[in-house]
Amino acid sequence: MAHGLRRRFRPEATRKTASKGGRVEARAQLARAINKGQQAGIDRQPVTACPYPAGDLRRSAWVRGYTAGRRKSESAIER
Incomplete structure (x- = not known):
C-alpha cells in the first residue's frame, strides 16, 4: 500500500473490545454515523458540521452519508 493512501484507524474510537460484541457495536456506530451524515446532507448543512475528528473511521462514514444526502x-x- 502506498504511504499516503493508508487509512488511519483508531480502534478505540469505534470498537470497545475485540470480541464479537465489539465488532457489532463498531458496525452500529458506523451505521449511525452514515445516517447522521445523510440527514445533515438532506438538511444542507455544511460538510464542516461533521462531529467526528480527522482520522476517525466514523468521519469517513459520516461524509459518505452526507454525500448521499446531498444527492438526495x-x-x-x-x-
Whole structure:
C-alpha cells in the first residue's frame, strides 16, 4: 500500500473490545454515523458540521452519508 493512501484507524474510537460484541457495536456506530451524515446532507448543512475528528473511521462514514444526502436533496429540488 502506498504511504499516503493508508487509512488511519483508531480502534478505540469505534470498537470497545475485540470480541464479537465489539465488532457489532463498531458496525452500529458506523451505521449511525452514515445516517447522521445523510440527514445533515438532506438538511444542507455544511460538510464542516461533521462531529467526528480527522482520522476517525466514523468521519469517513459520516461524509459518505452526507454525500448521499446531498444527492438526495438536490434530486428532490430538481423535481
